[in-house]
Amino acid sequence: MATFIIGLVLLIVGGMFYGKVCEKVFGPDDRETPAITKADGVDYVVMKPWKNMLINLLNIAGTGPILGAIQGILFGPIAFITIPVGCILAGATHDYFCGMISMRNGGAQIPKLINKYLGKGANKVYSVIIWILMLLTGVVFIYTPGDLIVGDILKLDINGAAIWITYACILGYYVISTIFPIDQIIGRIYPVFGAILIISAVGVFIGILCDGGSSMTNLTAATLFNQHPSGVKFIPVFFITVACGIMSGFHGSQVTLISRTVKHEKEGRKTFYYMMIAEGAIAMIWAAGAMVMFGRGTDISTGATSMVGIISRGFMGGFGGLFAIAGVIVLPITSGDTAFRALRLMIAEQFNIEQKSKIKRVGLSLIIFIPAIAILFYAKSNAAGFSLLWRYFGFTNQLVATFALALIAVYLKSKGQNHLITLIPGMFYSFIVTSYICHANIGFGIEERLGSVFGIGADSYVISYTIGVIVAVLYGWGITKIAVKRREKILATKLE
Structure with missing residues (x-):
């Protein structure tokens, strides 16, 4: 319990302090935002600060x-320190600068910003990866809430007809929210969703406090490097597993949506930075809830989705548990709808497809939803299909974040600001994604294939770590070189 409380305090206090540091580095002012200069009644719409914050969360x-x-909590109480530190220095920083730089560039989506600050080559690679990520995000956020609704609330067979009806209803909502103006659907229904989310998180938190810490493990020298039950390494697997609670490249596509509805730049810290801190708190609460339940005897091999129901009912009883599960269902649904919306806007921006026309919005949406349905069918009909897609989703999620951190570093350097604030997290995560995909069996499986040649075991990370370090160094060198050139070009233009 002590480690959990220390972690929460670190997250909140550290987040408040570092959020101000990020704001000072960026320097928001009183210029008109895209919500005003490009108002179109569809995507560029001024909304109230509290609504922007809630929708972004x-x-x-x-x-x-x-x-x-x-x-992630299976790695031990170290998660209660790693989550807040990572969230403060990487995740929230990533979200804040992505949202603010987008605002300074007319509400541009990340692919367009990549093109501007990193070049056309990087944009082509990034665009393909982010489009795949958005599509997979939308699909998995149909799958997971659908299974929770049918399995935990309706108590029906998740492989029966009910699951497809539920999927169809969720998909129908996604279609509507993707096509209609943001303030007509998302802006009206999200406050209700937000209330459910907050109440459920508070309920689990109260349950943890009532437990008194009797079922929780504190961070000590003995527990610092606890081995994961399955033997996987803390680095890099933990940072891929707890992705969204620490940092997520997917967020770049979401904060750029809200950058089009913010009236004043100075709202950015609360809207972008603090909402990621709030997500970190949600991750901390559910991690602590899982630790309590594992401490009470729940089998550690229990799947994460099943643990949602166990934690909810364990702390909030029957009715309260259903309410908490509803809060978890809200999360993927309110990310899936904007994932598809962001994908529509990215494709439209890439190919200059005007989006005021309803016919063009519907046509482009159909192009998106047809492959989404095909992927969903594959994932549900193949026993290992969804597991495979989810693992690639986790890896790709962190990979796209390294691109965003790079463009932020170049932007800051070009303005004469401290670019290390995102270059260092970018180097760290380039090491994480590289070492992970090099070692994982869904990637190159280098140690398994070449371990015998070098006299090392298949579970070793020696080769993968080495490659990861090299890539991280090259990443830092390459991005700094691009940033310096852009800075010199800007200075030369001013002198002329």
């Missing part, structure tokens, strides 16, 4: 900070 907080945190 619901957009970025999918099932990742819950399911990921439940799995």
Whole structure:
């Protein structure tokens, strides 16, 4: 319990302090925002600060900070320190600068910003990866809430006809929210969703406090490097597993949506930075809830989705448990709808497809939803299909974040600001994603294939870590070089 409380205090106090540091580095002013200069009644719409904050929180907080945190706590109480530190220095920083730089560039989506600050080559690679990520995000956020609704609330067979009816209803909502103006659907229904989310998180938190810490483990020298039950390494697996609770590249696509509805730049710290801190708190709460239940005897091999019901009912009883589960269902639904919306806007922006026309919005949406349905069918009909997609989703989620951190570093350097604030997290995560995909069996499986040649075991990370370090160094060198050139070009232009 002590480690959990220390972690929460660190998250809140550290977040308040570092959020101000990020704001000072960026320097928001009183210029008109895209919500005013490009108002179109569809995507560029001024909304109230509290509504922007709530919508952004619901957009970025999918099932990742819950399911990921439940799995991440198996690494031990170190998660209660790693989550807040990572959230403050990487995740919230990433979200804040992505949202603010987008606002300074007319509400541009990340692919367009990548093109501007990193070049056309990087944009082509990034665009393909982010489009795939958005599509997978939308699909998995149909799958997970659908299974929770049918299995935990309706108590029906998740492989029967009811599941497809539920999927169809969720998909129908996604279609509507993707096509209609943001303030007509999302802006009206999210306050209700937000209330459910907050109440459920508070309920679990109260349950943890009532437990008194009797079922929780504190961080000590003996528990610092506890081995995961399955033997996987803390680095890099933990940072891929708890992705959304620490940092998520997916968030870049979401904060740029809200950058089009913010009236004043100075609202950015609360809207972008603090909402990621709130997501980190959600991850902390569910991680602690899982630790309590595991401490009470719940089998550690229990799946993360099943643990949601166990934690909810364990702390809030029958009715309260259903309400908490509803809060978890809200998270993926309120991320899936804007994932599809963001994908529509990215494709439209890439190919200059005007989006005021209803016919063009519907046509482009159909192009998106047809492959989404096909992927959903594959994932549900293949026993290992969804598991495979989810693992690639987790890896890709962190990979796209390294691109965003790079463009932020270049932007800051070009303005004469401290670019290390995102370059260092970018180097760390380039090491994480590289070492993970090099070692994982869904990637290159280098140690398994070459371990015998070098006299190392398949579970070793020696080769993968080495490659990860090299990539991280090259990442830092390459981004700094691009940033310096852009800075020199800007200075030369001013002198002329």
